[in-house]
Amino acid sequence: MLVIIWGIATSGHDTQDKLQAKLGKWKVFVQWYVVTGFLLLLFSLRTLFDVVKFEYFVDHFLDPAIYGKNLDPNITHIGLADDEMNGLPPSYAALTIPEYLRWISLMGPFAGLATFFVVGFQVVRYLYRHRDQTEGHQESHLRGVVLGMPIVFVAMALRATIRQWAIMTGSCWTRAIAEQFKDASLEARQSKWTLLKALEMATYEQDLQVASAFQFFAVACFAQVCSLALSHILSNNNEDSDGERKERNIILQLLVLGLHAFVVLGMLKTIVNIVLAMISSNPDNEAFLEPIQDKILHTLDPVFLFATVLSVINMNLLGRIKKVEEVLPNANRKFNATRALLVIGQGQLTFLRSLITAGATSPVLHAINNFKFQGEQPFKDFHWNFGIHQARLLHSSLLCFECLLVAIVNCIVWAEPQKKEDLQEALLS
Numbered sequence: 001m002l003v004i005i006w007g008i009a010t011s012g013h014d015t016q017d018k019l020q021a022k023l024g025k026w027k028v029f030v031q032w033y034v035v036t037g038f039l040l041l042l043f044s045l046r047t048l049f050d051v052v053k054f055e056y057f058v059d060h061f062l063d064p065a066i067y068g069k070n071l072d073p074n075i076t077h078i079g080l081a082d083d084e085m086n087g088l089p090p091s092y093a094a095l096t097i098p099e100y101l102r103w104i105s106l107m108g109p110f111a112g113l114a115t116f117f118v119v120g121f122q123v124v125r126y127l128y129r130h131r132d133q134t135e136g137h138q139e140s141h142l143r144g145v146v147l148g149m150p151i152v153f154v155a156m157a158l159r160a161t162i163r164q165w166a167i168m169t170g171s172c173w174t175r176a177i178a179e180q181f182k183d184a185s186l187e188a189r190q191s192k193w194t195l196l197k198a199l200e201m202a203t204y205e206q207d208l209q210v211a212s213a214f215q216f217f218a219v220a221c222f223a224q225v226c227s228l229a230l231s232h233i234l235s236n237n238n239e240d241s242d243g244e245r246k247e248r249n250i251i252l253q254l255l256v257l258g259l260h261a262f263v264v265l266g267m268l269k270t271i272v273n274i275v276l277a278m279i280s281s282n283p284d285n286e287a288f289l290e291p292i293q294d295k296i297l298h299t300l301d302p303v304f305l306f307a308t309v310l311s312v313i314n315m316n317l318l319g320r321i322k323k324v325e326e327v328l329p330n331a332n333r334k335f336n337a338t339r340a341l342l343v344i345g346q347g348q349l350t351f352l353r354s355l356i357t358a359g360a361t362s363p364v365l366h367a368i369n370n371f372k373f374q375g376e377q378p379f380k381d382f383h384w385n386f387g388i389h390q391a392r393l394l395h396s397s398l399l400c401f402e403c404l405l406v407a408i409v410n411c412i413v414w415a416e417p418q419k420k421e422d423l424q425e426a427l428l429s
Helices: 002-009 013-030 032-058 099-129 138-168 175-180 186-235 242-280 283-319 322-327 331-353 363-369 388-413 420-428
Strands: none
Touching: 002 032, 013 032, 032 099, 032 138, 099 138, 099 388, 138 186, 138 331, 138 388, 186 242, 186 283, 186 322, 186 331, 186 388, 242 283, 283 322, 283 331, 331 388
16 A cells, blocks of 8 residues: 555656655666565465475475374364365365365466566566656556456465465474364363464455455546547537536546446455454354345345456456557557456355355355256266365465466557567667
């Protein structure tokens, strides 16, 4: 939030001129996108250090035989619930990490690191090509937001992944806690374990909500660029009466009203989810929160996903307007990957929840079991084991790969044609 405020405060031409006068060529290092990228890189490197140290080395790449000792009540006195017992393959329990999910989650940090390299290359390339230009252009500001979105998501997704690992491997039940509760009753140990899980899941949710908030900020920046572009339509119609210009202004505002409403509702939804996650960190609040969260999951989330799709269509239509094309050439091509990540960020976990079979009947599995072909049900006995913990881990892990794809697409579509002499100069330098 502080970096966003800094970016807004320094985006004007006058501020950029003052920075240029004081810092000269070093001005680039105080630009909001450079500061953001540097802080996110440090944040992600700290996360990668944890992953390499614990998941790769201590747990031998999440070897069930190694981390399974954490989940053995006879060794660590962990207070597992009934559905979490015997959670090691090949048997299934709530904390089981299937083999496919194990390797997807382990490869996620590599995809995250690759995303930083791709985005870093784009930033360096842009800074080199525009080293003699003045900062502060709206298109440049929007470029920084769009190119930076994947690394924000990666940083938060990696943090969310290690939170889910902490639950599924039992690593949040530390040796100190095990020693403290070795003589405690089963009820006391289960209560402590429930509290630890609630804390980890609350932080998981907050990490991803921060990433979602940055998405809404990107949509707001796009809407702002469109508003400035469409305002030129008014300035080119000086012969219209005041009433006609007023009506035209209302119509132009309606064009971006949908995006502004989506941003406001999205930010409110993010704040509500963060607050609910904070409250859910105390298991005693479960009875109070359960009906609210159930309402959000089954009613508000699908509705907001639909609103997201409508906003993506709105952005696509705005990108076709000639005035927007003049301000932001090839707007739709440049925003396709961002729109895809917007839909994925809002809809992927909702879809994965529909695959959950633990404690409920998956609507997707139900449809497959009842599928009829020539009067028969060929998939009647088809079944899979999938729970909320598997869904959360798969969601945060897939986000790392999806962000890498978005970064690669952005690297291609946001590339500017380079003259042959510029390329030769870059190679010689």
